[in-house]
Each structure stands twice: as C-alpha cells, then as structure tokens.
Amino acid sequence: MPFENIVGQDIAIKSLKSIITEHRVTGSYVFMGSDGVGKRTTAIALAKAVNCAAGDSKLACDCISCRKIDSGNHPDVFVILPEEKKGSIKIGKIREIIYEASLKPYEGKKRVFIINDAEAMTEEAQNALLKLLEEPPENHILLLTSSNLAGLLPTVLSRCKALKFYNLSQEVIWSLLKSRGAEDKEAVLFSHMAMGSVGRAMAFKENDIAAKRDRLVSNFFFRKSALLREDLLTEDMTDDKEEGLNLLLSWYRDLLISRFTREDKELFNIDRSVEISSYSQRFSQEKLERDIVTIVNTIGYIKRNVNPKIALFDMAVELKRS
Numbered sequence: 001m002p003f004e005n006i007v008g009q010d011i012a013i014k015s016l017k018s019i020i021t022e023h024r025v026t027g028s029y030v031f032m033g034s035d036g037v038g039k040r041t042t043a044i045a046l047a048k049a050v051n052c053a054a055g056d057s058k059l060a061c062d063c064i065s066c067r068k069i070d071s072g073n074h075p076d077v078f079v080i081l082p083e084e085k086k087g088s089i090k091i092g093k094i095r096e097i098i099y100e101a102s103l104k105p106y107e108g109k110k111r112v113f114i115i116n117d118a119e120a121m122t123e124e125a126q127n128a129l130l131k132l133l134e135e136p137p138e139n140h141i142l143l144l145t146s147s148n149l150a151g152l153l154p155t156v157l158s159r160c161k162a163l164k165f166y167n168l169s170q171e172v173i174w175s176l177l178k179s180r181g182a183e184d185k186e187a188v189l190f191s192h193m194a195m196g197s198v199g200r201a202m203a204f205k206e207n208d209i210a211a212k213r214d215r216l217v218s219n220f221f222f223r224k225s226a227l228l229r230e231d232l233l234t235e236d237m238t239d240d241k242e243e244g245l246n247l248l249l250s251w252y253r254d255l256l257i258s259r260f261t262r263e264d265k266e267l268f269n270i271d272r273s274v275e276i277s278s279y280s281q282r283f284s285q286e287k288l289e290r291d292i293v294t295i296v297n298t299i300g301y302i303k304r305n306v307n308p309k310i311a312l313f314d315m316a317v318e319l320k321r322s
Ligand SMILES: [Zn+2]
Pocket: 051, 052, 053, 054, 060, 061, 062, 063, 064, 065, 066
C-alpha cells in the first residue's frame, strides 16, 4: 500500500483511505502544509490508489499502473510544477491541463492532475483553472499542493476540498533520516534544524549545511569587527542568500531561546548547544531581539532585490552594534 511509506500524517492518510475504499474520490483537493512533509508523495500515492489495476481488494500495489505512475510514465497522471525554482506556473500550462481534462482516461480509471506549489500559478492561470476546479469531468481529479495558501485566490480554495498536512516531529524526522542512511550525529542535528520538514532535513544533509552555518556564524557572529572583507561577505551567500540568512537567523533564535530555557531540545543548532548556552547570557534580550529583526529585515530586502552587498554590509554593521 503506497500510503505505508508516509509517516506523521495519520489524519490526512486516514481520511484519504476512507474516501478511496468508499469510491468517493471526486473533484478537486488542496493538500496544504509546509514543504517537505509528504504532500507530493501523498498526491502520487492517491493517484496510484485510484488507478491501481489490482482493484478494490488492495488500495494499491506493484502492478503495471502503479509502476508507471512511480516512474512518471502513466498517460493519465500529470504532475505540474513551476518552471524553475521559485518560478511561476503560467496560463499556457493551465490551458494544456484544461485540454487534457477534456479527454477520457487513456488506460487508467481516473485522470489525475497534480499541481505542485499551486500558489505559483499566476492570477491569470488560477482564474483560468476555476471552471475545471469547480466541476472536473467524471473520472478526473485535481490535486493541488501548497505551502502558502495566501498565494491562492479565495475562489480557488473554495472550490477544493482541503486536507491539512502537519509538520513532522523531531522523532519522526530522526527516524526517517536514519532509515535513509544518516549517521546518528547528522540525524540528531538535522532533525532539530528541520522545523518539521523531512525534505528540508534531507536537503541540509545533502548540502553539508552544518559547515555552511559554521562559516556564516564565524563571519557574522564571532568576528570582532563589522568591517568584513568583501569576499567574506559574499562567500556562502553567492548561491542562496535567503537560505544563508535563515541559517544565521536560526543561530540568533537559539541564543534567545537559550536565555529562557535550559532545554536543548528546543534548539535548532543542537550540536553547538554549549556555546549557545554560554553566549546567550552575554547579550540582553533586547539586543538579541533587535538582531533577529535585523536579519529578518535583511531577508526581506534580499527578496525585494535590494543590492545584496549593501544589505549584507548594513546587517553586519547592525549586528555588531551593542
Ligand atoms: Zn497497483
């Protein structure tokens, strides 16, 4: 059963299993929740379950239909994504879906359209989709996944049945990381840093994020002077500045948490809890809160395409202000 691999989403899975067994999977759905908690995996599992050749006795299996869906080769299952990372889903793509939705299932029982990061649809694209969302033809279902409902028009949301996906617990992420070959130390650190998302935890593991964080913390936190060499300022910030700033933010956030609680469990940067605990006592609550606001504001500037060098330099100066 494909749902067996999805952990930590018992409520969503239970309701999906019940509508599948009762043959009530119809219309449009939106799976909402943070990135990396299982929404896309569940959408694929649902597409498999409603098309499974093994019939009603099993919810899904290893039949030819399930295998085709897994490999992305099923002619009745469509997975739509933004064209590039943080890109948009344009009206042309939606018109293709509308055309495909006018056709009968080719070899499956149901045509399934999965629109991932649905909030990436332009307003024009969302409006174009309304009619289809309202009433997909018989044997057609639409599955939207979204981590940011604010990016979806109310008219889109009101046409979908919503299913909530929750952030995963540290314990669940820890065991998922272990089952995917992480060392004990990695599993502990990344399950703390993941903020409930196994996708984020895996990305941290793959990108050697601890080393990147260490460099950022030593450049922006431990460095005595605010006068940073330009290469230091841009190093580690070249590819994804937002991610770098979020790592730095997690450090300051931990310092603040550590002022109030001795519970290491609450820390993201658990591997450096001794330093965090010792440094947290050297700064006032006001200073740490101000630093956090400074970093959050810098993330905002970067998002709005302010010259990153200037934004980062200003931040470095601000962080050194006592
Ligand atoms: Zn099957």
